[in-house]
Amino acid sequence: MAAIGIDYGTSNSEAIYFDGQEHHLITLDPSQPAANKIRSSVFIYFDGDLPRPPDSAIEAKITQLKGAISQQIEKAKEGYYEAIMPKEQQIYSDKIDVLRAELHNTPVLQRRAIEILLEDMTVQDLPLHRLVESGQFSFGEEGFARYLKTPDKGRLIYSPKNFLGANLIAGQKEAFVGMIAKQLEFFRLSAEQQLQQNVDTAVIGRPVKFHGSSGEKGNKQAIEIMTLAAQKAGFTKVEFLEEPIAAAYKIERNLKKHTNVLVIDIGGGTTDICCIKLSPQKLANIDRQQDVLSVTGARLGGMECDKNLIVKSIAPTMGQGLLTHSGLPVPPAFFSDMCAVDDIPRLNHFFSEEYGLEIAQTKSIVKEPKLLERLLVVQEQKLSARLVNSSRLAKELLSSKTDITLPLHYIEPDYDVKIDNDDLKRSMQSWLQKVKRLVTECLENSAEPPEMLFITGGMSLSPIVKRELQEIMLPNLPLIEGDAFNSVCEGLAIQAAKLATKNS
Numbered sequence: 086m087a088a089i090g091i092d093y094g095t096s097n098s099e100a101i102y103f104d105g106q107e108h109h110l111i112t113l114d115p116s117q118p119a120a121n122k123i124r125s126s127v128f129i130y131f132d133g134d135l136p137r138p139p140d141s142a143i144e145a146k147i148t149q150l151k152g153a154i155s156q157q158i159e160k161a162k163e164g165y166y167e168a169i170m171p172k173e174q175q176i177y178s179d180k181i182d183v184l185r186a187e188l189h190n191t192p193v194l195q196r197r198a199i200e201i202l203l204e205d206m207t208v209q210d211l212p213l214h215r216l217v218e219s220g221q222f223s224f225g226e227e228g229f230a231r232y233l234k235t236p237d238k239g240r241l242i243y244s245p246k247n248f249l250g251a252n253l254i255a256g257q258k259e260a261f262v263g264m265i266a267k268q269l270e271f272f273r274l275s276a277e278q279q280l281q282q283n284v285d286t287a288v289i290g291r292p293v294k295f296h297g298s299s300g301e302k303g304n305k306q307a308i309e310i311m312t313l314a315a316q317k318a319g320f321t322k323v324e325f326l327e328e329p330i331a332a333a334y335k336i337e338r339n340l341k342k343h344t345n346v347l348v349i350d351i352g353g354g355t356t357d358i359c360c361i362k363l364s365p366q367k368l369a370n371i372d373r374q375q376d377v378l379s380v381t382g383a384r385l386g387g388m389e390c391d392k393n394l395i396v397k398s399i400a401p402t403m404g405q406g407l408l409t410h411s412g413l414p415v416p417p418a419f420f421s422d423m424c425a426v427d428d429i430p431r432l433n434h435f436f437s438e439e440y441g442l443e444i445a446q447t448k449s450i451v452k453e454p455k456l457l458e459r460l461l462v463v464q465e466q467k468l469s470a471r472l473v474n475s476s477r478l479a480k481e482l483l484s485s486k487t488d489i490t491l492p493l494h495y496i497e498p499d500y501d502v503k504i505d506n507d508d509l510k511r512s513m514q515s516w517l518q519k520v521k522r523l524v525t526e527c528l529e530n531s532a533e534p535p536e537m538l539f540i541t542g543g544m545s546l547s548p549i550v551k552r553e554l555q556e557i558m559l560p561n562l563p564l565i566e567g568d569a570f571n572s573v574c575e576g577l578a579i580q581a582a583k584l585a586t587k588n589s
Contacts, residue, residue, distance in 0.1 A: 088286035088322075088585035089276050090331070090577025091269070093311070095244045095354030095386055096477075096543065097122045099571070100272045102280055103578035110571070111276045114225035122570065125246060125353075126470075127264055128228035129220040130239025131208065136219035138202040139212075146198035151188055158184045208240055209436065209467075213429070214256035216240060217263040224271060229474075233495075236467050243470045244388065247354050247427035249310050250295030250303030257429075258306070262313045269318035286322040286588070287315060288581040290331055290573055292355035293382025324584065327380060328352070329359040330373070331576030332541045336567055337363040338579070345378065347535035347562065349524060349554065350573060351544035354427075356520050357382035360531040371583045379531035385519050387544045390512065391476040392424040397512040398504050399476065399491075404457035409450045415457065419444060423463055426470050436467050462496050471495060483509045484547055510549055517553050524558065538562035541572045 089111065091100050099121050100111040110121035117123070137143075158181055165177035187193070208216070220239065223231050232241040242248075245265055253261070269287075276284045295307035308325060315323040329348040336346065343364040350357045359380040367373065396405070400420040407415045422440075425431040434440060441464050448457040463472060472493070479491045488505035528535070538559055544550055546569050555564055568575070 086285045086585070087276070087280055087282050088288070088581035089272075089284055090574050090579070090581045091272060091287050091289045092328070092331075092574035092577060093246060093265075093269075093289055094125055094352055095246050095388060096125060097353070098125045098268070098272070099123065099574045100276055101571070101574045101578040102276060102284075103575070103582040105582055108571075108575050108578060109280070111272070111279055113272065113275055114227075116226045123225040124229055125244055125268075126229060126232075127242045127245060127268065128223045128232045128239050129216050129242070129264070130223065130231065130235070131220055132238075135203060135208065135211065136215060138199060139215070142202055143195060143198050146202055147191075147194050150194055150198060154184055154188045158188070208238065209433070211240075212256055212260075213240075214260040214263075217260045222264075222267045224268065233471060241470050243426040243473065244354065246295075247388070248429065249307035251428075252303075253306070254430075258310060261310050262317065265311065265314035266317035269315050269320070273319050285320060286581060286585055287320045288324050288326055288331075288577045288584065289315065290328040290577050291325045292352075293327055293329075293357045293380055294355065294384065322584070322588070324580070326577055326580055327357065327359070327382075328573045329357045329380065329382075329541075330361060330377065331574075331580065332539065332567075332572040333359065333361045333363055334373075334576035334579050335572045336539050336565055337365070338368065339565075340365055345533050345536045346565065347524075347527070347538050347559070349538070349540045349542075349545070351520065351540070351542040351550065352386050353388050353543060354384065354386035355382055356385040356523055356542075356544075358523055358527040360527055360533075360535050362533075369583070371580070371587060378533055379527045381523060381527045381530065383519070383523055385516060385523065387477070387480070388427065388473070389516055390480060390544070391473050392421075393512040393516060394476045394480055394504070394509060395424050395472060396420055398508045399472070399493075399502050402456065402500075402502055403459040403463075404448075404451065404453070407451045407453055407456060409447065410452070411450070415447055415451060419447075419460060423460065423469055424473060426473050432469060435464060435469070441465055459493075459496050459500065468496065479504055480509060480547075506549075513549055517550070520550075521553065521558055524554065535562060537565050539565040539567055539572075541567060541569050543570065545569045 087102060089100050089102050092098060099113065102109040112120040113123035114120055161177050161180045161184060165174055168174045168177060245261060248261060273284050289311060295304050312323055329350040332350055333346060333348050340363055345360060346363050347360050360378040362376040362378065404415050405420050422431055422435040444457065444461050444464055448454045448461060451457060463469060475491060475493060479489060482489045483506055491502045491504055493500045493502060540554060
């Protein structure tokens with residue numbers, strides 16, 4: 086039996102096996118150059134008809150149909166009593182008999198009710214748990230490509246991890262358990278196929294604080310969902326390790342002596358920081374909590390930067406800042422709601438017919454309606470996830486370029502937005518200040534100062550982030566060079582190998 090580390094991320098996920106000497110990256114998405122990484126989004130879809138509507142909806146529709154038939158019976162009765170000729174009375178009498186037979190033919194009424202409901206039903210009308218129970222799953226770039234091609238056939242959950250600590254309504258918790266179980270099972274089966282042995286144990290990374298507004302209650306809920314999902318996925322033993330501590334375990338293997346290290350992990354959904362005592366003499370130790378000097382975290386990930394870049398640099402080309410004929414501004418909420426890919430109720434509200442009408446009405450009273458037409462296209466065609474993905478690509482390109490032209494031709498032909506590094510810096514300023522406050526908090530809570538710095542996570546590759554943290558905030562801390570993308574998962578795999586050895 087083998088044990089693997091799983092970095093279940095906001096933007097990307099990966100799985101790694103450590104044999105005691107080497108790390109083995111599990112290929113999860115062969116369509117990508119770095120195939121061990123896979124986009125964390127899930128597309129749940131239907132190739133054919135949608136599933137049978139809920140029983141409550143069918144019963145309500147049957148009641149409605151019976152009401153309509155009863156009205157026809159009463160009208161036929163009136164015709165019968167008003168008729169003078171026996172032949173005319175017989176026609177009404179026959180009609181009443183037929184309608185009464187229809188009224189009491191429950192199987193036919195049920196089939197008719199289902200047909201009517203299915204005619205009007207869309208994927209967006211299905212509760213999430215029904216979607217998970219009945220739909221087909223597509224992961225990684227294949228799933229995202231399928232979503233881009235046929236968005237009306239399914240629903241894209243852009244980042245399941247972002248919902249784990251949120252206030253979930255009835256059925257949603259079970260839906261996320263089922264959805265994430267499908268992903269984790271895919272990871273497990275991929276690992277078993279490549280390692281040629283059974284995989285029964287996983288150490289899964291967790292942020293210090295999961296995305297959500299429920300505090301410790303949300304953290305407990307997130308761990309419960311992930312535990313149930315892992316068990317449903319076929320793992321018999323599951324443990325969780327805070328992501329910055331996992332990254333520390335990785336870099337510890339390259340240290341020559343005892344060193345206090347400040348680890349800053351900036352991922353897609355959260356920023357997590359720890360100050361920890363590391364030593365080559367402690368490599369075999371499983372429980373290292375006594376070595377953690379300070380740990381903190383918050384919902385400050387790269388996705389927030391993606392959304393901020395839209396609001397600051399793309400939304401003005403979609404009508405943000407326009408005034409109506411009466412001098413009132415276009416509601417700013419239009420554009421923040423458009424980006425809410427990590428808030429299902431809010432995004433569903435943005436995609437509703439009522440919201441579309443509100444945008445259309447506003448469009449009719451502004452001086453440049455063409456700009457708001459772009460917003461309306463995003464709303465009507467449900468393009469929010471695609472737009473956030475475009476913003477992410479722009480952010481990544483600006484890490485190595487001074488300016489780019491971002492094509493948004495799926496919204497409007499020849500619609501291009503020019504964005505430069507100054508635009509990106511402006512969009513990141515408030516986010517960076519929050520990250521720096523988090524670093525300060527971790528340092529103030531540590532009983533001992535750090536001697537070295539390690540920055541990891543996808544956002545650590547941003548020149549803007551590097552300069553703010555390394556050169557401006559912490560210039561006196563020597564930087565440990567390491568893998569920004571794999572260090573967390575490699576540390577999780579190291580911990581998984583320790584567990585496997587302990588249990589063998």
